[in-house]
Amino acid sequence: MRGPRRRPLPAGQDPFYEPPIGFAAAAPGTVLRSRSVRIALLAAIPQRITAWQLLYRTCDLSGVPDATVTTVVLPGDVSGPVPLLAYQCAIDAISSRCFPSYALRYGAFAPGSVPQVEWPIIVTALRRGWVVTISDHGGPRGSFGAPREPGYRVLDAIRATLGFAPAGLSPETPTAAWGYSGGGMATSWVAELAPSYAPEIALVGAVLGSPVGDPGDIFARLNAGPFAGLPLLVVTALRRVYPELDRLLRAHSEPAGIAAMDRIETCTTTEALVRYRGVDLTDYLDRPVVELFAIPPIPALFDELRLGERAPACPLLVQQAVRDEVIAVENVDGQVERYRRAGVHVEYVRVRFGGHISEMFLAPSSALAWLSDRYAGRPLGPGGTGAVASSGLSGTGIRGVFGLAAAAFLALVGRPAAGLVPGPFTRFIGRTRRAA
The missing domain is CATH 1.10.260.130 (434 Repressor (Amino-terminal Domain))
Known part of the structure; x- marks a missing residue:
């Protein structure tokens, strides 16, 4: 008979988050401590998947040495090289209960935290055979909205993940970044700071979903x-x-x-x-x-705090709902325009219908397809600004909605990286995934 579920400790109470003495002398991205963890949907449904947490050396917005945690999730059985995705959750809080390293763990008490509802989106990336690293990009103090800092922390999380032997990656691994809303803002800093802070990372692209702008x-x-x-x-x-x-x-x-x-x-x-x-x-x-x-x-x-003042070296996909009730489309227009003036390749998709919450779950379809092309080294499109009625009405969008539904179902049964039970519905899902 199983004993009572043991609740994990958030940062500030868990000794794992405390860096060892002398850590500041280590190079940025150095793994200071690691542990295997159990991931769970809504903290209640354990996921049959391999996950690690890494405490690594990074810095704050002023460059002062610091340490934070990233959660590394491995896909199911794969053969050959796999890419790395840095996924930035919309933490949008100060409380350590909202940090992905806590909120995604089995038994966590974090009702109302956004990372918990983003897990099915992360599963769609795992289903494509990608390793995913999910940083506490606000740092140990939950510095929501701070400039530069998310970029440093995520880029060092990428360095830590690339050097972590159980992940099976190498320094040459193609890497991309993706996030929505607060996660899109953090991903903007990743793309902007990568050329100067971590030029050795093979960053092939970044998807900025509703990235705030100003x-x-x-x-x-x-x-x-x-x-x-x-x-x-x-x-x-x-x-x-x-x-x-x-x-x-x-x-x-x-x-x-x-x-x-x-x-x-x-x-x-x-x-x-x-x-x-x-x-x-x-x-x-x-x-x-x-x-x-x-x-x-x-x-x-x-x-x-304004984004777009530094030029990323990688191509960008920016997604924004015109009628977004949280992020004004004009602010994202300005961020895109600043990038373009600096010569950055930007594919900007403005969605005529839909809002901030709906696009969070509809936009991943085109994001996944675009990221797959970047990993595969396929030619970029012409860039520019395009308008669609809804992210979920195109062929890619419809396939993506079914793919996200499949990911949510697999998370509900605790098998995010497993195959679906054969049947007419799941065979259709499989065909749409291959087509995507």
Whole structure:
């Protein structure tokens, strides 16, 4: 008879996350500690799959040595070389309960964390025979929204994974990056910083799903609306990163504002959105939020958050819903335009119908096809901007929807890398996967 399920410990309580003495002298991407872990759908359905966690040396946005964790998931039985995918979850929180290294583990208590619902998307990549590395790209302090830092952490996670013998990879392994929303923002930093920070990585492409573009503008737009919890999360996280912002907020916040920032640090993403729906940050301040954020050095800080100011060396696929209720399409248009002015090859797909949440589960179909072409070394398309009615209505989209449904089913039965039970439906799924 099995004993009671043992709940894993989040960062801050688990000694695994603590780097050893002297780790700062190690090269970026050095594996400091590793362990095998059990992955579970929604923390409740164990997945029959091989997964490891690596504590590795990296740095924060200022280049100060730091350590964080990536979760490495291996596909099923494969023969020959396999590519590596760095998948950036939409962590969108400060709480360590939302870190993928915790939320994806069997027994984790993380209701409302986004990485848990992204697992079926990750399974679609595993089903193609790709090794997937999933970094805690916000670092041990959950620095949601911080500039540069996600890029450093993910690129070092790639280095750590490539050098981790059980993954069976090599330094020449073709590697790509992919993420949506907060994960798309993190993936943008990966692509932008790779040429200068990790030029040795064979980064063949990056998919930026709804990648934010201009966090400062998004902040102002979402305040006092249904997604007001997101800007409150960002400003709370950034006060940990920028001492001058913390001092300014403390000087001009009402006691209720300080209490709200302290409280939101413990919330999962969904908890924060529900609890702070419609909140106007001005109610927590002694002056209008627009006036406060006009005080130096805040404008310069927001400029530092803007994406598209550095040119990636790899080709990009950018996906964005025109009617996205969270990320304004104009901000992503601007990010794409800045890349193009720098000579970056960008294929930009603007989706006329659909919203932020629906595209999270419809966009993977074209993303997977595009990534497969990059791994295979197929010629790039002409680039440019295209418009589609829906990501799920094209031939690739329909196949992708069935593929994601199959991945979700396999995750539900705990066999994400296994074959489906033969039958008319599963034979159809197999044909569509091969066609994709």
